[in-house]
Amino acid sequence: MKKRYFAIPCLSVVILFVYLHLNWNTLNLSQVYLPERGVTYLTEKVMRYGTIFVPSVCAHPNKSRIYLKHAHKVYNLGDEVEVQIDLYDMLGNRKMTGGDFLRVWMENPERAASVSGRVADLYNGSYTALLKAVWPGNATIKAFIATRREEIVLDYMILQKHYSLWTIFAEFRANNLKDSTKCSISQGNSLKTNEWCNFTNENNGYSYYCRKSKIKQLTCDRWSHSYSENRIAAPLNNTERNILGLSVIDPKPDILQTSVKVSVRRASNDMELPAPRTPCNKLPTVMTWQRTSPNGYFLQNKWHSLLCTNTLPRTTDAYRRCLKGRTLWLHGDSTSSQFKGALHSILHFPSHTDGHVPTTDTDVTHNFSISWHAHELPFYNGARRYDRSTHQGQNVMMDRLPNTTKDIVVLYMYVHFTLVHPDVFRRHVQRLVPSAKNLLARAPNVTLAVRGPHAFFRPMHGLLSYWGLLYTNIWHEAFASLQHKIVYLDFWDLTMAKTSRDFHPAEDTVKEMVHTMMSLMCFRK
Structure with missing residues (x-):
């Protein structure tokens, strides 16, 4: 052997x-x-x-x-x-x-x-x-x-063969019957396509298939919940x-x-490096897409951009004035839910976040909302069963916004896609582009951003920060024609400089990421 x-x-x-x-x-x-x-x-x-x-x-x-x-x-x-x-x-x-x-x-x-x-x-x-x-x-x-x-x-060879490192399951329910089957973003090379439920339409047009239940009463339309095993499912030998x-x-x-x-x-009498002259909310959006590195540094645990000067006060009042009359859409995964949590802490209003359940919280007194929604499948929910309605494509969210919207929309996909073939991430990103173009054309007061990948030290069972390098390039290629209209939130250097073992950045790091985001997007004309 x-x-x-x-x-x-x-x-x-x-x-x-x-x-x-x-x-x-x-x-x-x-x-x-x-x-x-x-x-x-x-x-x-x-x-x-x-x-x-x-x-x-x-x-x-x-x-x-x-x-x-x-x-x-x-x-x-x-x-x-x-x-x-x-x-x-x-x-x-x-x-x-x-x-x-x-x-x-x-x-x-x-x-x-x-x-x-x-x-x-x-x-x-x-x-x-x-x-x-x-x-x-x-x-x-x-x-x-x-x-x-x-x-x-x-890692790549496993993705080539098995399409995913972890396994997502569909749970079918009817009366007192219940059964679970494995799901995939591809049917593979199987000629028996009648063995699969095609849930592409239910997944907002993104490819998604689950094996049919062997229980006759549990037909495809009885799909009710999703969950996952958060471990590598591919057969491996000891060396691998x-x-x-x-x-x-x-x-x-x-x-x-x-x-x-x-x-x-220090040079002459300068105690610190001179700050850039351009305020962050006046930095041309195309400049946010430039791959200048480093684009900032930490000093006294505060992030200092080398592209622009952060003129937004780190105060509750400044954040409230920015968000007044608007909804901030932070759809994505648990690392975007962290942004929502940090904002609740800064803005001092209660959060009703419950795992991966979609949540929109509104501060009635100060007239703004913050929304979080899990992105479309593949999404690895863990052992908890989540209703099939939990996941929503970000293109659907953009298409539903009215022409009069003044909302702030942050497009983001990353961590869950590191568990599938890079082509899957590429297809999902490319499907966002038409909806983004349409939204910008019909809603002149909307503020749109793309949040790029972040770095982390160690993953759990195959999640690799490494893929963020490739995914950054995919975002840049797909949105090349819109870079003069959309802000790119580049957190790679920030999280390379501030180490985080887990793919969830530490709370103080998240607050620096959030403040950087707000400084670039608040009061932008």
């Missing part, structure tokens, strides 16, 4: 070597990685060729090292600091391929300061990172192996479990043991 298992990866390596050898002169590395923002990811084309699934050849934090590219350790405020990271495996052998997802940041805990770095893959086991010196004083640069190439490729388990363990051991210490001196 062991010999056969290791023979397959070796054959994959031979095939990949032959391919690269024959196509090296025509291979466009700019198509393999995304250099504009400075953060890189493997394309699906590269992932399909596989890799060697042996834990001992994965990047190891104790063997790998980070060091300055240039000798001097003293920098001026505003300078760029360049470091290099060389990865080694558990046996101390130099890694010769790229594709590992590294997270690099600079911090000063005494000042509650941090800033993320732009990481570039050199395709040979080495990575460079550029960091901006944004506060005077001392700083330490650290690197973290967020996700290994081997895990990313294995070990590979996928690398990003579930405590993240601390995967921070490189070596770090870089630098000193930043």
Whole structure:
């Protein structure tokens, strides 16, 4: 068994070597990685060729090292600091391929300061990172192996074969009868399509299928609830479990043991980096889509944008004035529900949130509402059974808004889609575009935003922050024609600089994200 298992990866390596050898002169590395923002990811084309699934050849934090590219350790405020990271495996052998997802940041805990770095893959086991010196004083640069190439490729291979890492179930009910069946966004290659219930129409036009119940009385129209098993459902051998388990363990051991210490001196009499001149609510929307990195930094636990100046007071009254006469639509998943919770805390009015049940809360006294609704399936509700009406496509919500609306709409999908093939996310995002165009054309007073992915340290059972790199690109491609009308809420650098182990950011981080959102969208003309 062991010999056969290791023979397959070796054959994959031979095939990949032959391919690269024959196509090296025509291979466009700019198509393999995304250099504009400075953060890189493997394309699906590269992932399909596989890799060697042996834990001992994965990047190891104790063997790998980070060091300055240039000798001097003293920098001026505003300078760029360049470091290099060389990865080694558990046996101390130099890694010769790229594709590992590294997270690099600079911090000063005494000042509650941090800033993320732009990481570039050199395709040979080495990575460079550029960091901006944004506060005077001392700083330490650290690197973290967020996700290994081997895990990313294995994750993708599972999605190619099984369509989803976790399993969603449909529950059918009639009289005293009850039964559950597995669901999928695809019927696969099955020729027996009559074994499936096609719930695409019920899922607002997004592909969704569930196996028919073997109980005759429980026909497809008896679908009543959905739930999920929040664990990897695909059959795995021990080696594959070990590979996928690398990003579930405590993240601390995967921070490189070596770090870089630098000193930043202030320029002339400037104690801090000068703030941008443009107020955030006057920043042209197209500028919010620019992939400038870093686009901000933390100082005294407050987020400071490098694109604009936040002129919105952090007060209950300012938020109320912004929302007066409007509904703020925060549809999506539990990480958008966190935004709703943070706003309730700031605005001091009660929330009636109940898990994934759709909720619209209204402050009658101050005349505004905040709405949360779970996005369409695939959505992994966990063990609790939720009514089939729980989920709603965000395109449906936009189509229902009147022409006179002055509401603020934040489009957002992310965490649940990291469990399905990237093509599924691409299709769902693309379906939002016509509705967004129509809404902007017929409702001139609406304010529309797209919220991009955020980063996190460690997932639960296969959820990878890594896919946020690819999904950012998908949002940008799909909404390219609307970037002059829609605000892009870019929280990648913010959450790269402020570490969060779970895919739910910490409460103080969420409040900084919310205030950044409000500063960009409130009183925008």
